[in-house]
Amino acid sequence: MFPWKGNPIDAGKMGALHTLDYVVLLTYVVILVVVCVRVSRRSPDSEDLFLAGRSLGAGMVGLSLFASNISSTTLIGLPGAAWSSGIAVANYEWMAALVLLFAARFVVPVLLGNRLVTVPELLEKRFDARMRKYLSAVTVFLAIVLDTAGSLYAGAVVLQVFFPQLPLAPTIAGIALFAGIYTAAGGLRAVVYTDALQSVVLLAGSALLAGMVFSEFDFSWQAMVAAVPADHLSLIRPLDDPDLPWLGTLIGLPILGFYYWTMNQYVSQRLLGARSIDAAAGGSLLAAALKLLPLFLMVLPGAMAVALLPDLQRGDEVFAQLVSRYAPAGVAGLILAGLLAAIMSSVDSALNSASTLIAIDFVQPRRPHMDTRALARLGRMLTLGLMALAALWAPQIDRFPGLFAYLQQTFAYVTPPLVAVFAMAMWNRRIGARAALYGTVSGHVLSLLWFVGSQLGWLTLHFTIVAGVLFALSCLAMAAWQIRFGGAPEPDRLAAVRQEASWRIAVPLRVGMAVCALLTAALVLSFW
Structure with a gap:
């Protein structure tokens, strides 16, 4: 992800590298090659590859x-x-x-x-x-x-x-x-x-x-x-x-x-x-x-x-x-x-x-x-x-001057409909296949129109806000298409995303996740 503006740095003045720098760099490359050779020694099948x-x-x-x-x-x-x-x-x-x-x-x-x-x-x-x-x-x-x-x-x-x-x-x-x-x-x-x-x-x-x-x-x-x-x-x-x-x-x-x-x-x-x-x-x-x-x-x-x-x-x-x-x-x-x-x-x-x-x-x-x-x-x-x-x-x-400034924006316009259909797949039991496909395509059409409008200066919302809005509109589009097509997903389709008891993660890991979430909250509050 590229959350910043501007191009990578130009080839400018850098302090000359010392002999020790080259030694460190060469050592790293040699270690990397050795690891690659050892790991790649056998010819992997598709599961390995x-x-x-x-x-x-x-x-x-x-x-x-x-x-x-x-x-x-x-x-x-x-x-x-x-x-x-x-x-x-x-x-x-x-x-x-x-x-x-x-x-x-x-x-x-x-x-x-x-x-x-x-x-x-x-x-x-x-x-x-x-x-x-x-x-x-x-x-x-x-x-x-x-x-x-x-x-x-x-x-x-x-x-x-x-x-x-x-x-x-x-x-x-x-x-x-x-x-x-x-x-x-x-x-x-x-x-x-x-x-x-x-x-x-x-x-x-x-x-x-x-x-x-x-x-x-x-x-x-x-x-x-x-x-x-x-x-x-x-x-x-x-x-x-x-x-x-x-x-x-x-x-x-x-x-x-x-x-x-x-x-x-x-x-x-x-x-x-x-x-x-x-x-x-x-x-x-x-x-x-x-x-x-x-x-x-x-x-x-x-x-x-x-x-x-x-x-x-x-x-x-x-x-x-x-x-x-x-x-x-x-x-x-x-x-x-x-x-x-x-x-x-x-x-x-x-x-x-x-x-x-x-x-x-x-x-x-x-x-x-x-x-x-x-x-x-x-x-x-x-x-x-x-x-x-x-x-x-x-x-x-x-x-393309400034392309890196638009990379994150590309993700902001392309990915919200995909996240919307994944969310519907996981947590909505009513959305069927046709509504999912038509809703995702509709979301990308809206994304394209919004992107064109932003480039023409008609729409000026920050791209991170646009991502949230496009996600919501894509979800609404899927719901609207579901009303249009009707019907309910087959039970075996819903079974694919059902959480089985045997799939639960261990309690110590859940505790670790809670601790990490608290540390994240503390970090944000400290630098609010």
């Missing part, structure tokens, strides 16, 4: 969920947005924690209880095959055009900051080739194990940089508060705030977060690969706890930079300048390794999920007798093919 043999524990699930979400644009964008407009950008992070807890408690048991390979399968069980293909097609499009291509482009531009001599297109191709090969070779198991390594590197590098920035204030909270404008240290902003109004936080962010963390195969594939419902729920709990850290590790350092770097031209330069001025030899290499980790974890996740959706939701229904090895070969070819498509498109992003 797409779901890691349903063998993932809570730790691997949680670390991979966190790493797949933290992209190179996150490391650049969060401190940049905090420098420009304050810490309200962290609302995307703590809201993700609440969404993960909700999903773990009420959605994960249904997903794993049905032994799904893809999330769209649930819509086929509840409605019909048309809804499955509709959700799958939209998800593949977003994964390739936005997630993969955007991460490749942002990652290449970030690398150009450290190595200005790198050309854009070949750098994108190199990143795509490396991520595509190990994803195709090892499937989800390789993705998850490398993500676990990358999440540790990300957290370590971010924590070190945050500590160095805070040390400029002698580790005094009072000194920092006195130096930073008061409006930069508030999470909840006025209704007319141009960056993130409180109403958008209330009604829009939960919709965007629910799609991203629950419906998006790019992320939810880790949950589907868990060895049990408790492992998936535990992984969601771990990821939710980790999502409380970016406020302290990435956002607050950006706000502190208002006092430290007052003469910058734009927020996108903040991260690079902080590394250049405050990271000593060795630490800069670790931070660069964190950037590489963020790039790889985003790209490998999107490639693996898109190939899974195409193979399972489009090819397998037409060829039901295809054996698991043949399906795995198809998945590997799809991964490499999708990698090539994303790598070809990514350099074109350079032709």
